[in-house]
Amino acid sequence: MEAMAKTLVVNQERCTGCRLCESVCAVKHDGVVNPMRARIKIEKWEHEGLYVPMICQHCQDAPCMNVCPVKAISRDEALARVMVDYNTCIGCRSCVAVCPFGAMNFNTIDKKVIKCDLCDGEPQCVRFCDIKAVDYVDAAKVSISKKRDAALRMTSAQKKATELEAEM
Amino acid sequence: MAEEKLSTQEAVAQTRTYGQFRCLNPSCTSRLSAQPGQATVKCAKCGSEWRIAWVKAGFPRVRGPVWETSERLADEAMAKKMAEKEGK
Amino acid sequence: MALNRKVAIINLTTGQIESKPIPIDVRKKFLGGRGMNAYLLYNYLKPGVDPLGPDNVLVIGIGMLAATMASATSRTDVMGKSPLTDMIGSTNMGGFFAAELALAGYHHLVFLGKAEKPSYLWVHNGEIEIRDAASVWGKSVTDTQWTIRKEMGDEDIKFAVCGPAGENLVRYANVMTGIKNSAGRTGMGAVMGSKNLKCVAARGTLDIKIAHPTQALEYNKRFIDLITSAKVNQTMGTLGTPFIWGATNSWGGCRTNNFQYNQLRYADDIEPEHLDEISKETCGEYNMTACFNCQVHCRAKYKIPQSPLAEKFGLVGKYDEGPEYTSQGGFCCEVGCTDAATLLCANHLVDQYGVDNLEIGSMIAWAMELYDYGILTSKDTDGVDLRFGNGEAVLEMIHRICQKKTWLGQALAEGPIRAAQKIGRDSEKYLIHVKGMSNLHSDERATPGLALNIAVSSRGSDHLRSRPAIDLYHLPKDVMKRIYSSPVPFEGELSSDHRSYEGKAWQVFWQENCFMGVDCMGICKYHTTFLGATLPNFEDWARVVNYNTGLELTPTEIWTAAERCNMLEKLVNIREGFKRDDPHKGDVLADRYHNEPAKRGAPDVIGATIDREKFKGMRAEFYKHKGCDENGIPTPETIKRLGLENEPSHLL
Incomplete structure (x- = not known):
């Protein structure tokens, strides 16, 4: 059996909102700090302390790929990622319009669309995120750890409910 | 970059200890340790007694003094100071 | 060269705005952030002006490394003449404003004059515009920010804002950003208010070029790992700064009931672990x-x-951040309150009003002590029962001070010295201040090194200018020697004993340069040798600066630049009337440090006072290290050595 490629996973409740991921992403790709150039973006609801890292999901049936009129977007199965071929891309931004996650960006300085390329298998956002609000894990294991977390939450909620009942 | 030597601070950082904590009596500062679940620790050197909390597993810290002990030691020290003063 | 940055001179009276590049030779001398601010202030401020008048100068500046990816390059420094102390005003905040201002194209903003009507400054991709602030004048710190974001339809705008306390000219009002990040000392928010400047709003998408991107990524990871692997920072990342208060209070280093005691006993409700439970x-x-x-x-x-309490003041369910250890100081030990409710409510009120938690807590605590002794009566307080431990009185006084309501509220809004003059009745002798700024909540009677730090601090009683906090760790002598002999050698004796007076002057001098250095970089103090002994400083900064900006500086050059910038702050103070032993403008401690023995805490802390003669000896030694004469005035040789003989040189 072929080994399953790794995938980026967001644990939004962990995110501290520091945006180092945005900085290192832009430095890795363009040698500058500029969140506008970053392929990852922390969406914030500052008044309630809610921060959500937004990234490309590298969809199997990617809308950006399907909508591209010149077939500049394709899947690279070796790294399970969706890539843009800039030799073919005409910069029409149809992909930006269609992405359900807002993860296809338009860089207004270089006038081109940009998206996550998983740093060719060594995502810098993950490397620098100590708390692992973004992580890079085996695709097959994502739901396993989520399942365990959810099970733990349910059990402790149940425990609490039983305790409350006992107190009554 | 790879050849960049350890800086003074990076070198000093190699003397860090983990898993222990210091007695917070500033003229004592003995290194103390605690077993998982242990609620208080008494300093063998100065007699101060501390309530222990855990930053995470294997990482204990002093949450605060055991107030009764702290108060008693302070009162004793004060009485000694007063006696010394009167003795002069 | 990656380091092409700009300063803007904004005349609020005339509306004229001038933009200038910062030449590299000026950059090398004054680095950035607080150091460059000191240069700009010294050059633009005329001595003797009214701090709340149009002639005062306000400088908002960000660190040399702002918006690079070096760890926590988040700091904004704000300077002007202080309406609290009438000497140098200087204060520093974290958050996201610094990075956004850099991305918007500016590193320093100098404000002159006074706007005719409430205004705000819009900085966007190199463009600067003075705008009408009618829609936000009178609004709280956070409402101001949310309103402008909504008006402009952009959630990523970042602000440096003054709250209602600043508008009302409370002399210790903050400049703030986000929910709670505060440039909270010396009243720079009141200077904003006096200039009719509600806020600076910044938004940018300009590139901050990294000089050596690949190496910078590698080195920054190493730099960050040195920081995050320290025990203090792991503790702080879980419990926040309250852990500092907890440790200090445990041995008796927190002033309690103003200065009657040095420890708040049985305060389990406000200990970091309990605050963490509330957060969870x-x-x-x-x-x-x-x-x-x-x-x-x-x-x-x-x-x-x-x-x-929260119900009574309509605060149940309000979101906020912190509280920091300084709020535990101002709203717990100083005022004798042991309940989390007072702490969390008071912390929220000061964040919304935009006022210094330390100063307002100290003013209320001082008034409580006066009330305790009958110097203030319930007639003076308009019915508020100002006894220690009364949380409701604390919250009520915060409202009154920030709104400048009632005789006492107005008096306390003026800061220590002016309030004491207004109240009279010998009230001044109960103040715990240096140069007219109240001390933070720490009690330095048992720690001569820390006492020297607050006495000689340029902006008044404060820990963030030169505190040798690691003096309390009983570090082995050889470790102390290694730390305190880099980047310049120190041949004298150092003592591992915090009670000693030996070598402390050097430690304070070293820390003064270290803290200036980190403030120039624009990096947070928790990322240098402050609470953690083994965190980065000069040698590490030389590397991080080079990889990120391409500027080549040796550790010693950074040290000397920091010395130079500290001296500039001193020169501002000298111009504004610094005299060594002046109780309002000198490098002196409140008499209570020398006369009242500590009553609580660890056995060896009991009975502690600062020996007056030994203190003077330590101070004289400190002046020598700085290159000052016995009166604390720099010698002509020192001025020349630091290249300050032509100041003000008006290069920017």
């Missing part, structure tokens, strides 16, 4: 939040839990 209950398991590019994430989120 109200904001979830992962409840820490961070400033720009920081992996330490020391700020907790919380919502105010239900309690009779």
